[in-house]
Amino acid sequence: MSRLRQLLVCYRLQLKVMMFSPFEGFLQVFFPLMFATAALLVYRVNDDPEAMLYAGIGAAAMGIWTSQTTSAATLVQRERWAGTLELVVAAPTPFAFVVLPITFAMATLGLYSVVAVILWDWWLFDLPLRVENWPGFVLSILMTTFTIALFGFLLSVTVVRYRTAWALGSALEYPGWLLCGFVVPLSLLPAWALPLSWALAPTWGVAAMRASAAGDSPWSELAVCLGVGLAYAALAAWLGVRLIDSARRNATLALT
Amino acid sequence: MTSVRIFFVGGLMSFRALFNWMNPWIFVPTTLLGPITQILLFAYVGRAAGVGDDEFFIIGNALNYAAIPGMFAMTFTIGGERRAQTLGLVLTSPARRVPLFLGRAMPVILNGWGTAMIGIVSGVWVLDADIPASSWPLIVLVVAVGSLATAGIGLVMGAINLVWRDGATLGNVVFLVLLIFTGTNVSVDDLPGWMEAVGRCLPLTHAIEATRAVADGATWSAVSGLVATELLIGAAYVVLGLLALRWLEHLSRTHATLEQI
Numbered sequence: 014m015s016r017l018r019q020l021l022v023c024y025r026l027q028l029k030v031m032m033f034s035p036f037e038g039f040l041q042v043f044f045p046l047m048f049a050t051a052a053l054l055v056y057r058v059n060d061d062p063e064a065m066l067y068a069g070i071g072a073a074a075m076g077i078w079t080s081q082t083t084s085a086a087t088l089v090q091r092e093r094w095a096g097t098l099e100l101v102v103a104a105p106t107p108f109a110f111v112v113l114p115i116t117f118a119m120a121t122l123g124l125y126s127v128v129a130v131i132l133w134d135w136w137l138f139d140l141p142l143r144v145e146n147w148p149g150f151v152l153s154i155l156m157t158t159f160t161i162a163l164f165g166f167l168l169s170v171t172v173v174r175y176r177t178a179w180a181l182g183s184a185l186e187y188p189g190w191l192l193c194g195f196v197v198p199l200s201l202l203p204a205w206a207l208p209l210s211w212a213l214a215p216t217w218g219v220a221a222m223r224a225s226a227a228g229d230s231p232w233s234e235l236a237v238c239l240g241v242g243l244a245y246a247a248l249a250a251w252l253g254v255r256l257i258d259s260a261r262r263n264a265t266l267a268l269t
Numbered sequence: 270m271t272s273v274r275i276f277f278v279g280g281l282m283s284f285r286a287l288f289n290w291m292n293p294w295i296f297v298p299t300t301l302l303g304p305i306t307q308i309l310l311f312a313y314v315g316r317a318a319g320v321g322d323d324e325f326f327i328i329g330n331a332l333n334y335a336a337i338p339g340m341f342a343m344t345f346t347i348g349g350e351r352r353a354q355t356l357g358l359v360l361t362s363p364a365r366r367v368p369l370f371l372g373r374a375m376p377v378i379l380n381g382w383g384t385a386m387i388g389i390v391s392g393v394w395v396l397d398a399d400i401p402a403s404s405w406p407l408i409v410l411v412v413a414v415g416s417l418a419t420a421g422i423g424l425v426m427g428a429i430n431l432v433w434r435d436g437a438t439l440g441n442v443v444f445l446v447l448l449i450f451t452g453t454n455v456s457v458d459d460l461p462g463w464m465e466a467v468g469r470c471l472p473l474t475h476a477i478e479a480t481r482a483v484a485d486g487a488t489w490s491a492v493s494g495l496v497a498t499e500l501l502i503g504a505a506y507v508v509l510g511l512l513a514l515r516w517l518e519h520l521s522r523t524h525a526t527l528e529q530i
Contacts, residue, residue, distance in 0.1 A: 035438045047445035054455045055311070056318040064318060177294045184298035187306035197313040 019106060024114035028121055037084055037119070042126040045076035049130050052196040053138055069131075069140045070226050071195040071219055074154065076126025077161045078189045078215060080119045085165030086182025088115055089173050099267055102257055109166070109253050116165035120158045127154055145228030149221070153231050157218025160242030164214060167245040170253035174260055194219055214241040275364050276372035300380065304334035304388030305395070311454050312396055320455075323396040328480045329453040331388030332415050332473055335381035336447050339419030342377040343427035344436035351434075360518060370427070370514055371507075374420045381416035400484045407483045407492070414496055415476030418503025419447075422472050424510025431517040432526065452477050472506060475499040 031037040049072035056068045089112075092098040101111050134140040144150045168185075172178035191197060192206060193215040199207065210216045217238035221231035260266040312326040350356035359369070386409065393400055400408070426443060430436045447453070450460070450468040457465045457474060468474045479487075479495035 035435050040438050040441050044441060044445065047449060051311070051448055051454050052314050054449070054460070055314050055320050058320045058455060058459055059318060061318075068314075068318075175294070180295045180298040184302045184306065187303075187310045191306070191310045191313060197310075197317045201313055201316055 016110065020110060020114050023111060024118050027115045027118040031084075031118055031122055037122065041080050041084065041119075041122050042076060042129050045072075045079040045126055046130055046133055048190070049073070049075055049134070049196075050137065053134065053140070057138060065138065065140055066143060066226075067198075067223070068196045069134050069138070069142065070222055072134065073127050073130045073142075074157055074215070074219055074222065075190055075195045076130060077120060077123030077154075077158050078193065078195070079186060080123030080126065081116065081161050081165035081168065082185045082189065083179055083182040084119045085116050085169045086172055086178040086185070088112065088165075088169040090176065090178055093267060096267075102261070102266060108257055109170075109250050112169050112253070113162075113166055116162045116169060119165055120162035123161065124154070124158055142226075144226045146225040146231070149225035149231045153218055153221035153225050153235060156221065156235050156238050156242075157215055160214035160218060160238050160245070163242040163245040163249070167249035167252070170249050170256060173253075173256045174265065189213065189215070192216070212241065214238050214245065217241065272365050272368040276368040276375070279364075279369060279372045281376060300338060300384045301387055303337065304331050304384055305391050307334060308388055308392040309395070312392070314454070322398070323392070324398045324400065324484055325481060326454060327389055327392035327396065327398055328484060329477050331385045331392060332412060332477050332480060333444075333448055333451065333453040334388055335385035335412065335416045336419040336422070336444055336473060338377050338380040338384055339416060339423040340426050340443055341423075341436075341440045342380065343374060343420065343423030344430045344440050346373050347427045347430045348434070348436045360522075366514065366518075367511060370424060370511065373427075374424060374507075377423060378413075378416050378420045381419055382413045385412045385416060401486060404483050404486065407489060408480055411476055411479045411483060411492065411496055411499075414499050414503065415473050415480070418472030418476065418499050418506065421503045421506025421510055424507055425513055428510055428513035428517045431514070431521045447471060447473055450474070470502070472499065472502055475502070 031041075052072055053065065053068055056065050089098065092101055102108055104111070131142055135142070168182070172181060175181065192202070192210045193213050194210065195215075199210055199216070202210065215238075217234045221234035221238060224231040224234060257266075308327050308330040311330050312323045315321045315323070315326050347356065350359055389400075389408065389412070392398065422443065426436070426439055429439060433439065450464055451457070451471050451474040452460070452468060453473075457468045457478070460468065475495040476499045479492040479499065482492050482495070
């Protein structure tokens with residue numbers, strides 16, 4: 014019970030902090046919104062309604078990915094700069110249970126971005142969302158958000174000793190949009206890139222969103238999405254302990 | 270002579286400090302990986318939509334990325350001085366403001382040019398696009414003019430950063446405006462009229478148009494008008510930036526907010 018309370022308090026507190034930050038609260042919505050606009054402007058040139066709908070569905074989820082890349086990569090660094098990293102690491106609460114609610118708070122902002130992009134596309138491009146299976150579609154968005162938060166968890170612990178992780182996080186933004194098939198069909202990518210796409214949980218989440226929108230069953234894609242996401246969580250939990258231990262042993266935790 | 274020294278030595282030192290003494294862990298992802306991945310993203314969007322060819326997206330996005338050093342570096346230079354608590358010292362020094370700030374802009378212009386050229390060369394290589402060898406000298410020149418113009422808007426943003434602290438958010442917003450309005454991924458002629466009108470007043474629009482024409486085999490005489498317009502727009506932003514720096518420096522001194530973080 015106390016663990017659940019800690020997770021909820023941490024999640025709520027971090028969400029409030031992020032919502033008042035122009036960089037995280039505003040830009041994490043505005044940035045993918047503008048990239049979605051740029052992609053849809055390209056699709057609009059040929060005025061193909063099917064292609065527009067295809068891109069519109071994927072574009073809606075771009076913000077969930079954005080919510081994690083730069084922010085999750087800088088999560089540990091921000092604690093370091095604030096001088097609270099040692100306190101967090103030394104606290105009796107396992108480090109993973111501090112990081113997880115933060116990445117879920119980031120992903121929640123990504124959900125806000127989904128709604129913003131759907132409304133924006135409707136208003137600007139006259140592109141209403143046509144979805145045959147709404148429960149499946151909503152579940153697919155939630156699953157995509159959940160697994161991207163787990164990816165953020167993995168990313169944040171992996172870069173714990175990388176002092177300029179924000180640069181790496183920013184560099185992951187466009188490859189993620191491309192490899193996960195948010196606005197480009199995976200069939201267009203070169204064959205060597207496909208294994209990378211399959212290893213990314215959002216690829217399956219976006220496929221489930223499209224299957225639901227078309228009225229097909231999203232369950233197989235959702236199952237793979239969840240499986241890959243849980244693999245991220247397991248890897249992050251394993252890596253997190255080792256990397257933090259290593260940083261403590263070498264007394265490099267607080268080095269900026 | 271002092272102004273010349275401030276221009277070159279001050280500008281170079283500020284630029285080196287900007288990247289934490291040329292830390293490759295920042296420099297490589299920011300200025301090398303970024304343009305290549307943005308080019309790939311939109312080239313594939315273009316392929317999926319059946320719009321344009323790879324060369325169109327390579328040039329648009331490589332030049333768009335030239336804006337990143339131009340805008341962020343100028344903004345972060347001032348923000349960095351503030352964080353290091355040296356902004357007050359810099360601004361109370363008797364150094365003339367024009368060489369002081371233009372000196373900081375010069376390495377950034379070169380960086381923007383290098384970033385865009387790396388983007389074009391690697392985009393052509395990765396996507397197997399075809400730009401004739403005879404076009405490259407003119408492309409080098411036009412891209413340099415585009416980078417100069419973005420440094421102009423960077424000066425304006427640097428000035429705003431004297432009174433508005435969140436340079437990262439501001440830089441991203443302006444970068445996104447340039448992405449949408451300058452014909453980076455959709456020719457300005459295909460944009461709605463009001464968007465085209467806004468785009469024509471922004472840096473990069475004419476440089477992107479000119480570079481695409483050159484890559485398609487246009488001669489200097491065919492693009493000289495576009496290049497001159499880009500240069501003019503860039504110069505206008507430089508003048509506006511220097512005036513804004515003067516005014517906002519005065520404002521931040523009057524309100525004692527210069528070093529407020």
